[in-house]
Amino acid sequence: MGLRDLLYGAYGRRLERSLDPAVLPRHVGIILDGNRRWAKAFGAPSSHGHRAGADKVVEVMGWCADEGIEIVTLYLLSTDNLNRSADELEPLIRIVEDAVARVAATGHWKVHPVGALDLLPEPSAARLRELADRTAGITSGVVNVAIGYGGRQEIAAAVRSLLREHAAKGTPMEALAEVLDVEHIADHLYTKGQPDPDLVIRTSGEQRLSGFLLWQSAHSEFFFTEVLWPDFRKVDFLRALRSYAARERRFGA
Numbered sequence: 001m002g003l004r005d006l007l008y009g010a011y012g013r014r015l016e017r018s019l020d021p022a023v024l025p026r027h028v029g030i031i032l033d034g035n036r037r038w039a040k041a042f043g044a045p046s047s048h049g050h051r052a053g054a055d056k057v058v059e060v061m062g063w064c065a066d067e068g069i070e071i072v073t074l075y076l077l078s079t080d081n082l083n084r085s086a087d088e089l090e091p092l093i094r095i096v097e098d099a100v101a102r103v104a105a106t107g108h109w110k111v112h113p114v115g116a117l118d119l120l121p122e123p124s125a126a127r128l129r130e131l132a133d134r135t136a137g138i139t140s141g142v143v144n145v146a147i148g149y150g151g152r153q154e155i156a157a158a159v160r161s162l163l164r165e166h167a168a169k170g171t172p173m174e175a176l177a178e179v180l181d182v183e184h185i186a187d188h189l190y191t192k193g194q195p196d197p198d199l200v201i202r203t204s205g206e207q208r209l210s211g212f213l214l215w216q217s218a219h220s221e222f223f224f225t226e227v228l229w230p231d232f233r234k235v236d237f238l239r240a241l242r243s244y245a246a247r248e249r250r251f252g253a
Helices: 003-018 035-041 046-066 086-105 122-134 151-169 173-179 182-186 234-245
Strands: 027-031 071-078 110-114 142-149 199-202 221-224
Touching: 003 234, 035 046, 046 071, 046 086, 046 234, 071 086, 086 110, 086 122, 086 142, 110 122, 142 151, 151 173, 151 182, 199 234, 221 234
Parallel strands: 027 071, 027 199, 071 142, 110 142, 199 221
Antiparallel strands: none
């Protein structure tokens, strides 16, 4: 271990000691971006970056467990990602599946897939459902794995579900229009029953949501870092938590 690693380790331990558990976020969303750029910097294929990113997912979920984060939502594969070439998409989906399986194997996280699983190859969708079933009894933490996910698509799906529910009850559309409010839609989102994310972290320097939890992040705090996802260190994670803890949340006020 070099001097730089020793210094970062000491700095990280000091950061961790300074955090007050009472003001840490319950729910953290992570847009894990930069795998392909990381691989390109090494002259390696994209799959090399995706594998490094999968290893980082497992590592970061350990940090979240250590800090007592109750819910984590990982943006692993968007609906836009599904338009990539088969040569890149097929190994990417397998890498994502493996990362989720490794997180499930820790025994700490209940796996909750969020997204349009019907857009995925059926074996992949079946494996994700199996991981969700296998971890259903875990109460220590929840990981929402956003795969085949798009925020606009989620809201549209929630509205369709709401309309079908009331159609089955025979509710006239005029009556529904009179009483419809935000909670009705929230009850049909993929994350129904969960608190909205307190903190959303995005790596790679991009400062946009890219369709991530558009509804749920209305009052979230955001932390953007230039670090590419495979290079994301625990000290970067702790800095995000420190930044969140130092803010005065106004919830839109």
